[in-house]
Amino acid sequence: MQEIDQLIEEAQLDSSGVFSLDPEKALEKLATYQFPDPSFWVLKIVQAAVVAGVAGISVRLLRRYTLIEFQPEEQEFPDLPVLFGRIPREQNRAWQHLKRGLWSLAVQNCTFECGWPGQPRSWTYRNQWSEEAGPAGPNFFLKISPNDTSARWNAELLQVLTSRAFLCPVPLLVDGRPIQGLQRCPQHGLSPTAFPFYSDLNDDPDLAELPLPESTFQSVSQPGALVPRVHSVPRVWGRISLACLVSAHFRATATGWKPLPTPSMIYWISDGVVVDREEMDLTPGIVSCSAYISASGLPLDLSSFRLILRGPRAARARAAVKLTQLLVRHAQVPRGVMEEPAQSSSNRAPLVALGSGLALTAWMPPLGVCMLVGSLGALIWGSGQSDQLLAHLDRDLARLKDLLKRRS
Secondary structure, three states, rough: OHHHHHHHHHHHEOOOOOOEOHHHHHHHHHHHOOOOOHHHHHHHHHHHHOOOOOOEEEEEEEOOOOOEOOOOOOOOOHHHHHHHHHEOOOOOOOOHHHHHHHHHHHOOEEEEEEEEOOOOOOOOEEEEEEEOOOOOOOOEEEEEOOOOOOOHHHHHHHHHHHHOOOOOOOOOOOOOOOOHHHOOOOOOEEEEEEEEEEEEEOOOHHHHHHHOOHHHHEEEOOOOOOOOOOOOOOOOOOOEEEEEEEEEEEEEEOEEEEEOEOOEEEEEEEEEEEEEEOOOOOOEOOEEOOOEOOOOOOOOOOOOEOOOHHHHHHHHHHHHHHHHHHOOOOOOOOOOOOOOOOOOOOHHHHHHHHHOOOOOOOOOOOOOOOOOOOOHHHHHOOOHHHHHHHHHHHHHHHHHHHHHHHOO
């Protein structure tokens, strides 16, 4: 954070004890230290909403503009131009996130308008702030006019939200559709090539709490599918510090299936978004595991989307691997959890298309708190193919358990 410290040294302290920055000088310097992806500004807005204690977040990706709305808990809201150009000695973390998101939009030369609930005015930024009169609304809103084509802009925002905000603990709707849930992890959650078949939760008092989205604990319906329901995850833990998935990775082909070796991962979560990811020191395999853990209290670099490689991070990563090993040792490849697809080769293509996104949750051993059983059978036809795949999964799961035990 040396660059921020340098900006503060260049700032002036007014009589109220607030540092005032030259906005042009600040933005010029911050432009050199931007997020890993320019679209990450939207994650800072999500983080601001999560810290502000909102009941839900709405993101609308429209042709001419993007609109984000949420309703913060009642509190004293900052004056936006002041927030944008000043660094108080002690600042609400929600507004820190918000300011970083607005700074990023300004660096990208975006025009945006925002306002607080109940206020008789809003503010527009076009290289400088201007006050806009308007009716007071019930929500905070941020309306952005992109400086890029809307199709590309919207696609990039959607990709960032689905890949980084799937564990946002408050309802997050993108164009009216939820995008959250442990099972929606882009690499290890349900997809045409990934099938989580075991999940578990754990609480370690030495680790920070990991709030999970409510959708993780709700049933999901798949009308007309071979497996029509994904059962709810049992809510038996009051506090959660780590969640894990065990997933199979393969793709159906015209002659059977193709293994897709995938690395096991740790996902670091801060204020509802993935701020960093790292591979576990395990050989990639057709069966992998993923651990989801809070990054609270760990130092971040200036972008706030990379953890600094120091002792605290390494120690917490080791704890995550050890806890994951204790959970994964109970995992088993499921059998007989769904109807056997038709044997005829003429049914192969429709079965592949139908089964690619299904899942089924089943109860596992006592320490297995929540289990997601992927619809492996929906991609397999013929007892020979099924037996071969299940045998391969059994071997690779045993390999994964052994590697985790050795690394713990």
